[in-house]
Amino acid sequence: MTEESFWGDLENVQIEPTPLIHLKEQASQLGKKTGGIIRGKVTRKTTPYQGLTYCLNIVAPFLNNYEVSILEVRYRLDAYPLKLEDMAKGKVYECSCEEEFLKDLKEILSSDQVRRIIISLLSNSADWRK
């Protein structure tokens, strides 16, 4: 019997961040940037498609934990290409690689529609905190 590993070099494998990790990071950034007044939440969704579907929601703890879905990401285990849906506009992006995904994700999160939601939630939360 040989003790040689036929698996190749697994010690130095570079772990790629999945789309889920990027969503969780942005969810966490929202909480940090607003002092926890509103926060991001990632939820997994049931779908008929093979693969994974996640939603990025904004939660407003001071508004009865009101929750609004911002976007949805659908991907298989090999991550790319993936589909990214802007839920405010109903627009679906097809992202062929991580770079494209991050570019489109940034476009959605910094869009006027999402900014309007954030400002409204922060303003209404401020009313309730007084």
Added chain:
Amino acid sequence: MLNILFWNLGRRSSTDAVVSIAREHSADILLLAESEFSRESLVTALNENQDSLFFLDRGFSNRVQIYTRYMDDFFRPLQDHGGIAVRHISPPVGKDVILVAVHLQSKLFSQEEDQSFACCNLNEIIKNNEKKVGHSRTILMGDLNLNPFESGVAYASGLNAVSDRRIARKGTRTIDGKRYRYFYNPMWNFFGDFSTRPPGTYFYDSGKCANYYWHVFDQVLIRPDLIDYFEFDSLKIITEVNGFSLLTDQGKPDRHKGSDHLPIILSLNL
């Protein structure tokens, strides 16, 4: 009495028709799908020369517009997810309820399995919000783009909505050890031509082998805990506004006078 009116406007209809229907039926909550009105202009029109005012909903529902006579403290957004808007209504007097307003994807843009899964997700969203609020006095109203007999509405893991309130009153059914909470779906009563009312809320001649022609896509589903507060006689498909029929001479929804969908209304005695 809480009167809730839903109408899919089909991107048509006039402000006058919407204002008239809301006033004629004393709607306390007005839910509109496929509305191209600006929310501000419609609420202004609704409130013109009125003592009892409508307010804009504070949530971010983008597929259902919501207008309510309840002020902020009594009408709170719980969740918005695409075509699903969940609200907590706490009237000054009477029981509080959860309102789920929906406009699900059209059959033109999704397959049956997509629609079934959309109902599974809708069910999850409803359960989460019932847990958040602490009760299940829930009413769902809107355009499901599915008939009451289709899998998304009838399946246990979907909306689990049944036509017989005696069954719904049992609360739940158990399959493989998992419990599924019922909805009562009174819209089953609107099929067929035995009465003078139209046999559905939407007419579509698909040309397919199985052609239903009439559909009841616009529905009201009621949790068992809310059945005792539901005024059965109040549930109606509306066919007239201001003395004008919303139907063609052949008795189908007239998209030129109103919309390709007919409005529905019901009352809860909370």
